[in-house]
Amino acid sequence: MGLKQSLRKLAYSSGFLHRYHNNKNHDALTVVLFHRVLPENSPEWETADPEWTVTREFFQECLEFFQKHYSVVSFPQVLDHYQNSTPLPGHSLLITFDDGWKCNLKHAAPLLSQFGFPAVVFVTSGAMGKSILSxxxxxxxxxxxxxxxxxxxxxxxxxxxxxxxxxxxxxxxxxxxxxxxxxxxxxxxxxxxxxxxxxxEDLPGVPLMLEKEELIQLQEHGIHIGSHGVTHESLVRVDDAHQELQTSRQTLEAIPGQDQPILCFSPPQGQYDQETLKTAYTLGYQCACTNRSGLNPVCQHDGIIDLGRINIDQPYLLNERGTLDASKLASLLFRQPILDHV
Ligand SMILES: [Zn+2]
Incomplete structure (x- = not known):
């Protein structure tokens, strides 16, 4: 074990990192990002990108970690905080998923329910019911x-x-x-x-993307739906970003039984600029979950809310036994800078 690794483990096991987090991040909102969640033995691993997929076992370990160190909050709570100054609990954390994979309903939602955690799933509206995202x-x-x-x-x-x-x-x-x-x-x-x-279509495990009716089931698990565009093309490269944001919102809002307004989006491939935010705001979006790295200050905010997020990268966070290295996750999340604005 290297010196750096030993020090990190000591900082976590001695409670030092926890105390540091208690002080520094009390008034910050941490937003984490997942994509696919698959059981270790799922045939879908044959085609999944390990950079953007976690095992169900690892996901559960992450939830245990969140339970220990955070108050997991819902999207309406976050919105109510920034728009109406309703206080968030200390050390609040929002769990998000990008793309709209079926496994979010099949494997992630039951675990979230077990922990009583809400979440947000950003759905690529044009991929709903398709065999694969893009x-x-x-x-x-x-x-x-x-x-x-x-x-x-x-x-x-x-x-x-x-x-x-x-x-x-x-x-x-x-x-x-x-x-x-x-x-x-x-x-x-x-x-x-x-x-x-x-x-x-001939690959194992397909179709992989959520279907319209499955979004209703997600909501029954306390999961909010957001937009992730129509085609999953980058909003700064696509011909018509306005159309991507507008059509995805309309499609998701038109699903029978889906009665929540779509107020939040996440830019596909993490790419966006100020123009994207402006367009989204004029279309009625209140919040963007982007890939700005850092924790979000809690404060009242006018205009569109731009929440930074931290990607949960399983290969980086494993220990020698192949399970979650809690000291690594603590180090990744607790030590993030607090962004100067949302
Ligand atoms: Zn995506």
């Missing part, structure tokens, strides 16, 4: 499951009328192909969508 996740799933063969590359080359590299096996080769496709004008790249969707 072309990038489809390509990744094909590659990871060993099904991105030269036959498929040839078919893609033909559709695009350009030669793509073949023999894609390593992550580096996959990344090179991804880079080429990302660099194409979106209109041209979208020509691949039908094939990618068709190919992913």
């Amino acid at each position: 072309w990038q996740e489809a390509l990744f799933a094909l590659w990871k499951s060993g099904k991105l063969d030269d036959g498929k590359i040839a078919a893609m080359s033909q559709v695009l009328n350009m030669a793509l590299p073949t023999g894609i096996t390593s992550r580096a080769q996959y990344n090179q192909l991804l880079g080429i496709l990302r660099g194409l004008p979106p209109k041209k790249r979208r020509l691949l969508d039908p094939s990618l969707i068709k190919w992913t």
Whole structure:
């Protein structure tokens, strides 16, 4: 064990980090970000990106950690605090999920209910009921499951009328192909969508994205719904960010039985700018959950609320036994700077 690691473990086990957190973060809102939650033995691991997926077991350990060190709050509580100065409990924490994966309902929601924790799920409205989130996740799933063969590359080359590299096996080769496709004008790249969707339908565990009716079930677990755009394209790169924000909100609000207004969004791929916030505000959004790194000050606020979030990255937070290293999570969350505004 390295010196740094030993010191961190000592700082946690001695209660030093906890006392530091008690003092420094009493008046701060911590917002954490998850994506997929899968049981260790789920066949969906065959296609899931470990950078954006946690095991159900690890997720439960995170919830135990939150129970010990935080007051988990709901989105309405957060909104009521910033808009009406209703106090938040000390050390408040909001749990969020991006994208709208089915596993949020199947595996995360029951655990959240068990702990009595509310949460927010940001749904990509155009992906509801689809086999997979977007072309990038489809390509990744094909590659990871060993099904991105030269036959498929040839078919893609033909559709695009350009030669793509073949023999894609390593992550580096996959990344090179991804880079080429990302660099194409979106209109041209979208020509691949039908094939990618068709190919992913044969993969284990699909369909993967939440369906409309399942959003109602999420709400029954005390989970709020937010928007994550329509197509999962970056709001600073897409042709019409206004349309992405407006249509996603309208689609989610029009779901029968879904009676909450959609007041919050999370920018796909974490990309946004001041223009995005302005557009969102004019469309009626009150809050953005972004990827600004840090804790949020608690204070009254006019205008759109921009909440910083911390991504929970399982590979980084594991110990040698493959379980949550609580000292690492404490160090990651407790020591974040408090942002100067929301
Ligand atoms: Zn996303």
